[in-house]
Amino acid sequence: MSKLQPKVALGDGFLEAFAAIPRAQQKAVMSFVSKFRANPRAPGINYEVIRNARDPNFRSVRIDLNYRGIVLSPDQGNVYVLLWVDKHDDAYAWAVRHRCQIHPTTGSLQLFEVDHEIEEPEISDGSATVTEPAETKIVPNSETLQVEPSAEPLFNLDVTTLLSLGIPQERLALVRSIASEQALEKVEARLPIEAFEALYLLAAGTSLADVLQEYAAPTKAGPVDIEDFEAALEHPATQRRFHVPEDEQELGRMLNAPLERWRVFLHPSQRKLVERKWSGPVRVLGGAGTGKTVVAMHRARWLVSQSNWLKGARLLFTTFTSNLALDIADNLRKICTPEQMRRIEVINLDAWVSQFVKRNGYQSSIIYPGGRDKNYERCWSQAMALASGELGLPDSFYQEEWQRVILSQQVRSRKEYFSASRIGRGVALNRRQRADIWPVFEEMREQLARGGFVTAEDAVHYALELLNQGDDKRSYHAVVVDEGQDFSAEALSLLRALVPEHDNDLFIVGDAHQRIYQRKTSLKQCGINIIGRGRKLKINYRTTELIRRYATALLEGVEVDDLDGGLDGTQDYRSLVLGQAPVVQNHVDMASEGQWLVQQIEQLQSVGVPLSEICIVARTNRLCSDYEAVLQSHGLLTHTLSRQKTDDRSQEGVRFATMHRVKGLEFRCVMMVGINDGVVPLGVAMKSSQDVVEQRLTDLNERALFHVAATRAVRYLYISSHGIPSEYLKV
Incomplete structure (x- = not known):
């Protein structure tokens, strides 16, 4: 301009x-x-x-x-x-x-509170020595913070370093006087946001080198014109x-939409990921609340808005579940022009595969296990009639073998089963045992074929074959993937085949700490090479630090992957607001728990929290209905979140959602209810297998589900149970 x-x-x-x-x-x-x-x-x-x-x-x-x-x-x-x-x-x-x-050092425009009552001593740029009075009184937001002369300063940094982090000249003495994290939080308003953030991360244990890399002014930058706005x-x-x-x-x-800041304002670490030409696939990790989905949406918008975007080319934005795809499409419309939206197709992968294979003449109907389709259960029941009782294997073993080995590797014959990899399975099988087991899977294939059915895994493989053969010319110029940790290996291979290899082709965001659906997979094994293009978001902008710590504690000591064969820790994952600790309560029975919930909701209303910003989260749909009836009996308006619709916050009422449905959303207050023994982790799920490996995997998925639900809370987190509380509450 x-x-x-x-x-x-x-x-x-x-x-x-x-x-x-x-x-x-x-x-x-x-x-x-x-x-x-x-x-x-x-x-x-x-x-x-x-x-x-x-x-x-x-x-x-x-x-x-x-x-x-x-x-x-x-x-x-x-x-x-x-x-x-x-x-x-x-x-x-x-x-x-x-x-x-x-x-004058960073060149950024900064807004912060000043003190009208006192003038703070200035510190020369050329000296790291600070001359301060024996006692410094600071007045942050009408509170007085007394700093004792003997208190050890929290930040022993020279003036040059402080200035490079964006500390204003008139705030150098203040920063050098801070002696604790609590004192730092009290003066937050008196520091520019990026300066406070850098100091907070240092106080939380992040290395100076990492903070300087993220926040410091470039060392080769020229002089700053403080009048060039x-x-x-x-x-x-x-x-x-x-x-x-x-x-x-x-x-x-x-x-x-003035309060939806994510639409416009991005952290520099987020903007670096969004507005950059990448030489190939990118993987972005980040804990809950770090803005991964926001980055993915802005990346999609930025790509289709570039002048070199091919005319008529499309961008596929996909995720694992249908309700998340609906939420993403709704939010993309808030930041994109109609022309940009015409270039972006938002759809969950199962739905995309179904449409794709049908368009290419696939006559079979896709069916799903787990009670979602009676046809699937009928076919499986017929197949299990051939299970050998002499092997002494439980029914759950056959289900797991079918999902983990037969479908994932597209095993079609007994000979292929003999050589199929069973790494990660808890029960070893010799060649004779595999031969005795195979008739069950062969019969399942036969039952599916007779009914004109196909599994979702088979449909993905068929779609992949079509793309590899070039039978369908439809392709995308770029693919953006949200919740990448939930995709199977075959799904990721399909996404790789959907877009030609070139700059800016694949952009995948995810967090294995929130994996609640699938086993871990490796991007490199799916043909997606992210070497040199793996990044991580480390700041939680949603939840308070005390909520983050509580939600993360349940996963401590558990090895979590980085989606590419390595490990991803949480030691560098922080929130910038301490907040209040989660409230955990156990009650005698459901009636007393319900009464307590009503009291907390009324108290939240008294401090200005609308009902639409309160979400009650339970493990199952049945429990949601039970607790909703309790609230309604006390005259409170309620609203159950649908899987087929986005949440309209203008509709009044306390929200109800399962732990699965609430993924991808956020509320000022989250109330996790009925966190009882046998419910969380879900007893039916934990007892569904006698394989210790599968049991360990199920427990990890249940812990991740609890973690996901807890990290939906922005400011308040309440966790209640009745009778015997869940073992997860004893952490």
Whole structure:
């Protein structure tokens, strides 16, 4: 954009303040912002100097008789930043408490609170020695933090290092006086967000080298012009808090959903993944709440918006379950233009395979195990009639052998079964035993063929054969995969075949700590080479640190893979807000548990948490129905989440969802209920196999399911049980 044209940016704080004002006034603000963006120097805009403001570039603008906006309006350049909107006196008070300036070392635009009561001592850039008074009093948010002279400083860093991390010059003494993580949290508002984040990670144990790599200013960067606000708006650290709308349509989308920050503001580590030309497949790991799905959606949008995107080419965005695909499609429409959405196909892989094979003349009906299809169970019952009682193998063994060996390796004959790999199976078999077992699987194949049925695994292999033979020319220019940890080896091989190998071809995000459906697979074994292109997101933006620790503790000591044959730990995974500890309660019976839940919900309502931001999560659909009846008997509105629809938060009522359905969602408060012995982990699932390997796998999946449910909570997590509590609550 030319410097002669005005550049108008919106801060995330402006959107937050806008969301808090009454709807009637929001219309006036929206009208003003639209006019302001078109011409910030229009005659009708009345700029006023703010008396006592610590930032000389702050001006107020009139919205209507009662409301004022706060604008950063530098004397030089042609940049304007909408920072805040509020009632007249409150807007002015906010302006007096804040400063927005370009950091002289990093070049990013920073917003933070200032102290009107005291002046903090400055520290020279050329010296690492800090001269401080014997006692420093700090006033963060009306609280006084007393720092004793004898307290050991938390950060023993020289001035150059602190500045490179984005610490403002006037905050150096404050940072050097901090003696604990609690003291650091109390002064969060008085530090720019990226500076606080870097310090918090250091305090949590992240190495200085890692923090410097992620947050420090480039060592070869040239001098920073602290008056060039247009250049500052291009800085990645700036763009996590300030955004210049591309056009009137994007501005409208921002103002219509002001609290959905993920639509616009990306952390620099996320933006690096999104806006980059990759030389091949990319795998992005990240714990719950790190924004993997957000990154995947922005990546899809960025790819199809590039000028070199092939005309008529399509991008496939796929995930494992149908409800997640619905949620993703709904959210993509919030950030993409209609033209961009026409280039993106969002569908879960099972549905895609079904459509693909049918389009290519596949006559068989795809059926699924696990009670999802009576036809499948009937075929299996007929096959099991041939099981040999002399072998002494339980029914569960045959089911597991069918899924883990026969279907995954496409074994079609007894000879192939003799040579099939059984690595990871808990029961060893000799050649004679395999021969005795084979008739069951042969009969299952026969029963499926007679009924005109096919398993989902066979359908995937058939689709893969079609693609490898070139019989179907339909292909995609790029594929984006969410929840990659849940895909089987054959599914990942299919995705590799769907797109030609070239730059920016495959983008896969996942977290094996949240694997609740499949065994682990290796990308490299599926033909997906990510060497040099494996990345990890480490900051949890959703849950508080105490919730994160609780949810992660259940997986401690368990080896979790990185989707490519290695291991993925949680030692570098952090949240930036400590928050309050999860509340865990056991009750005598369900009635008393229900009464307690109602009391907690009423208390949450009293502090402004709407019912639609409270989700009660249970292990099964039956339990959801039971607890929903309890709440309804107390006069509370409820709403059960559907697998076929996205959640409309404008519909009032406490949400109900199973642990599987809640995956991919988030709520201000999550209440995990009925966490009883025999329910979590689910007794039926744990007893379904006598194979110790399968039992261990099932336990890991159940732990991951608990972890997934707990990490849906943004601020409050309640966990309740009645009778004998689950063994998982004893961790």
